[in-house]
Amino acid sequence: MASPTFQTSASEPPPRRIRVLPSQLANLIAAGEVVERPSAVLKELLENALDAGARRVVVELVAGGRRLVQVSDDGHGMNPDDAVLCFERHATSKIAAPGDLNAIHTYGFRGEALPSIAAVSRTTLQTCADDSGLGTEVIIEGGQLRAVREVGRTRGTTVTVRDLFFNTPARRKFLRTDATELRHILREMTGLALTKPDLGFTLSHGGRVLLECNPVSTWQERVRTVFGREMLLRSIPVDKSDGTGRLYGLLGRPGDSGGGYTEQFLLVNGRSVQSRVFRKAVVDGFETTTESGRQPFFVLFLELDPAAVDVNVHPQKREVRFRDDRAVYDLIFSAVRSAFSDTASRERGASPERPAEEHTRPLTAGDQTREEAPSAEPAPSGIPSFWNAPPDRPYVPAMAKGADRFHRLSDGDAIYLPGTGSARAAFFALPDIKPSPKERAEDARTAQVALDLVSKSPGSFSASEGLEAIAASELKETVWQFQRKYIFVNTRDGLWIIDQHVAHERILYEEAMAGFAGDVPASQQLLFPTVIELTPEQDAVFDEVEEIFTSLGFGIRRLSDRKIEADAYPGALHNWEDGNVIRRMIDEMRELGFRRTGLKEQIAIAYSCHAAVKSGEHLPPATMRWLIERLFATSMPYVCPHGRPIIVKIETAELDQRFGRV
Template structure:
């Protein structure tokens, strides 16, 4: 007897379902696409326990007859294509006839549907791929698919699902994509009875972007509209001074289909190659329209990958569309003002600002200080420096020096210990950003911001392991409107934010009210600080490591609280920074990996003078 055998239909269905149904978001995707193909104008999605317990999608589309409702659960049964040639001109989101049978094979499914011509609806109940019952039902019209207990019969797949918060994020992100692509359709997404997204029909993508992302997004993007070689590109792309640390704010659509495609992502990145710093990515809502025969959507059963017949031409069209839009929106620059993210190599001050998201602003000093400058400090003061060596125009303006009490808050005071710290003598400050110090045989150049950042980071991290950080109430609470995806992330890290000293209440919808901040963060930075923390949490959600997330949150707080560049420091202040830095566990680098200290040995200095 041979070894090769034909698999039972039920087993084959479960295997095939693995390609289509990866997680609850896959179920939502297939059901939403079916609803859109049915001409729906209103789609409601309800999920429970991240979609593991329940996914319910209800639409007001054309519905199905009883015969069609039964055939819909047969593999490779579809109304969207009939011949091989139809694959060359697919205009619908679904066409394989695999979605419903794949979902039904690994879940308990209840379908209710009715066409406008019928008097009663049809209800079909399926469990694990087997039809349990078919009956008449009272139904207004359209279709509702209720999917319960996903992977109940495939425990190996169920245990690989992520946390509830992660699955909700994927679902929210997916629905956001379709809401952007179909602005004329109303979408409502609810999780556990709570509304995460609720948008009414509008005419234009701009209006839908406003509904989801708010006015701040539209203020930082330019509109795209370009066509060449039969390829039309339209949508929105961010201005060069509004970069993101991840690509999560990039939304790509091809002929009305949400896709993840490297060709499109590379083209968008190339458009900003000389405009954004390394590690920074643009935000974009990008629509590509071209003849159906020019793109293959039958690459993978999930239909989220595509293959272009002319990928280079598609990339060229995107690059041209983005660059033309950015040129049209280029602001008039005053003479003597620096251009954000200029093509030339950025100065050290500008790089610092880019690294810390334009947030290098100084808190008001608690007490005034009148530093006693050493001769070297006077020699390198900004007033005596040549014009070319003056601080960058975009750096922080002149501010009064801050006192040691402002930098060394009571909770962070420490006595001077350690032989190495005692041997280091502060000489002065260079360009209000770097501390010059010396030992008997070395000259040290210390980045004051990075040094303070390292000191605060280690103390914040140590304290967070034991208790929550102290807070400062906000007299006028800050209201922050979040996107659906940001709100899902917030729910997953609410406890960690509380430990960080952030107190947040619900306002309405996706709006948050910040009522308290860590004592080291200025109230003026509440909004960028919260959004930065959510972006960090989104990046770390794949690692599932609370310690790593806590470290990154502590690093962000340390960056906000640390003394900024272009800030005059008193001599006691500089001495305090140096002493505390060399008591830190890793004084050589800041929490983000940048060097803190540059050393010049006596021998290296002597060589410079040919001694």
């Protein structure tokens, strides 16, 4: 085939279509990769401060970082020439030769951050490299140099970024609410604070300090500062080394649920990163220990040979790749599994068996020191709250409503407190529900029940039909629990199987929605108020959700920065857990991003899920009867707020057919 020919004018060459972009346009394109939101600006400025040898870093924010991000450090600073040159693309002091990319020891190295930030904001840099008291100020607006002048200041650098994306309106429209942007900023700050416990960090938003980390000597002390003492004490330590490297840090306990991805930190060689291999190894290590859909807490540090890690993968340096993925996976997975196994072995050896007949101590409001029965041992970690409930007085949530929001204590109210455990959670016994020994033995009737008879979808029935069936049956004699998960009910038409967790979810959901409508549920007053320490991210959103907690029946108020006090909780709440339910609910609200459309419904769903009785918890017959009666008083007793079925109906005719009776 002949080659194509092109006819061209002998006098005029074809027009040139390829051109070198001007530097301002190139910087705007680069900014699209490096600067996606205010948290990216903060990350780059913080990393520059740490590379400059700073011992303390102070961050000031306004409007979630959209109007102002200011980072001040006491590092070595820059001379006048470097102060101007640092805004040129690919100008850096971190690397000088191609071989330097194979073993990067600094946070920054690409030389793209400052010019990219300056291209989409109004940026001012002040810096001083000595103790003369005379430094340099550089002002850039939208990538254009406006001024370079002398300024009086101490050693160090301050970078002030105002009006992010002021010259790119399309980019500005993609920013989220101030609360959402602030959450991303707090995560970036927290990740760096965890990697450098010996440095000081302060972050303020609108003049209010959200994070204050003074220099400490160990990473454990920094974890305590950020996440609180309780999280540090409850977490499981992990520390393992092999020929690949070393993994150490903390893992959330099996059964606990953290605040989602916001309380999961992976740190490689002092850098907070994202890694599919790292994360998969951790999640696989947690497998079978955490309920599906829950996100466990963990802070894990991985130390490797710098040559075995490639950090030059992403423009924002968020992702890393490992030279040997399999070796890294094996180290992390085995370390996580070993930590769980070792902890379980230690706690099995330290936890005594529950005494058969020991009771908790009943106290009354009028005589809190009167002792009527010996005190029980505290429940081992992970054992349901019914451990500390006397067998003749099961805990049943108080559901009665009245004008008084709190259930006032009187001499006739019995309060059961764990003998040596927390004295904050008060269990109020209802005098009209006293199961007999015969009722406590009813669980044995479930031994021969065949679950393969259970239909995969619930039968068609209505709430009115359910009430009629309940009324027609002798409920007291026809209710029992199977595998501490399902409630079996014998009705006139057959057998109903009720999922205890989702049934309680439906009850609590409707209680919560009624509270939002002004009918605040009855509350249980705590004998001793609980002081709850919040993480910086939780504290940043508490003021916006305090009213929601009040609508649900919580008595809660702010004490100080990162500390709140609770003196009451909703009467329908199954387990107070020393206030952990509040932390988890704040995390749920934070994850929702404060969407106003459907917000109350989403909060009610989150509350009902956390507060409901869990699968695996024993329910006395009296409590099961209460649960069923409350369920059929709801508007939709056959489906939970998540859309899952609550009741599976097996008619007698179906059983007869299965057994060949027809």
